[in-house]
């Protein structure tokens with residue numbers, strides 16, 4: 238296997254590209270992952286390295302950083318095939334959030350230093366934006382960064398919360414206040430730091446499913462070299478828009494393909510239980526079918542917008558809203574259909590399909606909060622698509 242095959246791949250006709258990718262995924266499929274968390278992480282990392290080394294990582298990333306630089310149509314096929322193959326997805330939030338931000342705003346040295354290890358899964362990244370008093374209203378964040386000019390370092394103190402992947406991460410991208418509190422979005426800078434740097438404490442938070450996928454992250458006089466800031470000092474807000482847009486657009490295509498499969502699984506289950514003859518059940522499945530198709534079309538629209546304008550724009554909020562409501566509703570339908578049997582948890586021999594529908598129901602309660610709540614997505618659409626008046630509670634555009 239050599240990376241030289243990448244340029245050829247990007248120029249292949251669609252059918253041939255699909256065949257080639259599918260054959261690769263069959264031949265190199267990593268199989269079922271181990272359950273033990275440490276072994277599972279190593280298994281996921283090994284898969285990402287395999288993809289990268291074969292030139293099958295980063296469909297939209299430039300080739301100079303190890304990406305495939307695929308044209309639009311091949312990106313759609315790429316995401317569909319990856320989702321259908323049931324292989325591990327990206328680790329952390331680097332690839333889809335800080336990666337595109339670095340590609341757009343990073344210095345050549347920053348790009349050289351971080352992009353390849355990010356794409357190859359060698360470095361896992363977490364997002365340190367939200368704080369206990371700053372979620373939807375991100376410009377009110379208080380984590381401060383004081384410049385120590387003599388040392389060429391910022392000294393960072395404060396707290397982040399809901400930091401997904403923080404316990405696995407190697408690096409964290411953080412929004413910090415370098416201006417006065419009153420400066421709001423005009424006094425924010427965007428720093429990248431080693432999450433194991435002295436002064437950083439990560440404390441896991443337990444969620445509804447019983448797992449701990451996110452954490453609180455405390456900063457106590459943490460020293461971050463000035464050359465680890467992306468963009469200008471106090472100029473971080475412009476970058477945040479790119480990051481959040483990509484976060485909302487992230488995996489839209491992959492998720493559309495994933496939920497196509499989940500709906501097929503639920504249809505099979507309903508059929509095996511003899512429930513599909515009921516016209517009311519048929520009605521619910523028809524609505525889910527329409528939505529899963531809409532998800533795909535919206536995801537395609539989002540990728541198209543990114544490729545033509547460089548930014549995901551408001552289409553990303555449409556995708557995010559549709560996907561998050563869909564993933565909640567499909568699990569609500571599943572639990573309604575299963576009745577009491579659906580409430581038996583994972584690990585119990587009586588659990589239907591090892592409790593996947595109950596687990597999914599609990600996990601997706603948070604979907605309409607993360608990456609901006611459903612209300613905030615609607616605000617974005619109201620203003621940017623419908624042209625309604627600006628919400629005075631939100632930062633100016």
Ligand SMILES: Cc1cc2nc3c(=O)[nH]c(=O)nc-3n(C[C@H](O)[C@H](O)[C@H](O)COP(=O)(O)OP(=O)(O)OC[C@H]3O[C@@H](n4cnc5c(N)ncnc54)[C@H](O)[C@@H]3O)c2cc1C
Nearest residue numbers: 364365366367372373399400401603606607608610612630
């Ligand atoms: C699963 C999950 C993963 C997450 N991962 C990360 C992560 O990795 N990194 C990170 O930095 N953050 C992360 N978050 C945090 C997430 O971005 C915030 O929870 C979210 O932005 C909402 O902020 P908040 O929790 O402070 O709620 P608040 O902003 O306090 O909102 C409370 C309620 O008020 C509503 N509301 C607020 N303002 C308005 C308005 N102007 N108009 C209408 N309604 C409004 C909200 O919709 C919500 O219902 C994650 C959250 C979840 C649930």
